[in-house]
Amino acid sequence: MNVDLHCHSDRSDGLLAPAALVARACLHGVDVLALTDHDTVTGLEEARAAAASTALRLVDGVEISVTWRGRTLHVLGLGIDPGNAALRAGLDTVQAGRLERARGMAESLADAGIPDALDGALGHAKNPAMLSRTHFARHLVATGKVSDMRAAFRAYLVPGKPGYVAHRWSTLEAATGWICGAGGQAVLAHPGRYALSAGALEGLLAEFRAVGGSGLEVVSGSHSEGEAASWTAVALHGGWRASRGSDFHAPGEGAELGGVAALDARLDPVWRAFSPAPGH
Ligand code: AMP
Ligand code: MN
Ligand code: MN
Ligand code: MN
Helix, strand or coil, X not given: CCEECCECCCCCCCCCCHHHHHHHHHHCXXXXXXXXXXXXXXXXXXXXXXXXXXXXXXXXXXXXXXXXXXXXXXXXXXXXXXXXXXXXXXXXXXXXXXXXXXXXXXXXXXXXXXXXXXXXXHCCCCCHHHCCHHHHHXXXXXXXXXXXXXXXXXXXXXXXXCCCCCCCCECHHHHHHHHHHCCCEEEECCHHHHCCCHHHHHHHHHHHHHCCCCEEEEEECCCCHHHHHHHHHHHHHHCCEEEEECCECECCECCCCCCCCCCCCCCCEHHHHCCCCCCC
């Protein structure tokens, strides 16, 4: 069974509309798909309608931006009720600062000799309120400032480089609380991306568990094979459920839908807790 519990539509920083995303997932053999847009659940209704006429099982999801000890983390909510009022109100607060931050990013890029980046980024975004670094990166690629998305996130948009603006997202406790309160499982997204020291990792996992976190995204489009192996060990050792997700954003940009390795058979997959569990 091909389970992909992490991807983005054009309601956040993906390129495809939710219905097109579902169609593409079917084409790539995905059996169970969670749509997990950044800080919004607005694509789920369209995705669900599209999935209704297919064999694909859609899981309602979201990926919430969190600031923890000064760094940005992402927490996936899987199997949430997208109508939950506290979750929706929480997501509204997380989204609120994006446009203001984008103005700051554009100013910083202008100082580095790249004018008009705000309009450029907006040209790649469906919803200005969801403007993200990805839209700026697509603009930098489209205008030939960099050769590809990876290069955009090396030379720009990251701490210490033009276009980066520090931002306060939600707290780990709030994001996890909204997810659990909406009946979902809270899963730490792509843990290999955070470059945590052993001490910071220990602190993060203890705090995440204390506030209700239950899983780690062990297999991710942004993990190497080695990282997947080491997060497998962390999950087994710590008794975490394990998730698998491509983190698909666009064709040709990173991993394909359903196109990542299988979970190690010793792991307890998060989807075993879905009701009814897929495959049963
Ligand atoms: P934001 O939420 O606006 O800070 O944007 C974060 C998004 O930028 C992530 O969800 C990724 O889609 C994208 N991103 C961050 N780092 C990289 C990277 N190194 N390569 C490609 N995309 C990245
Ligand atoms: Mn993204
Ligand atoms: Mn992420
Ligand atoms: Mn993601």
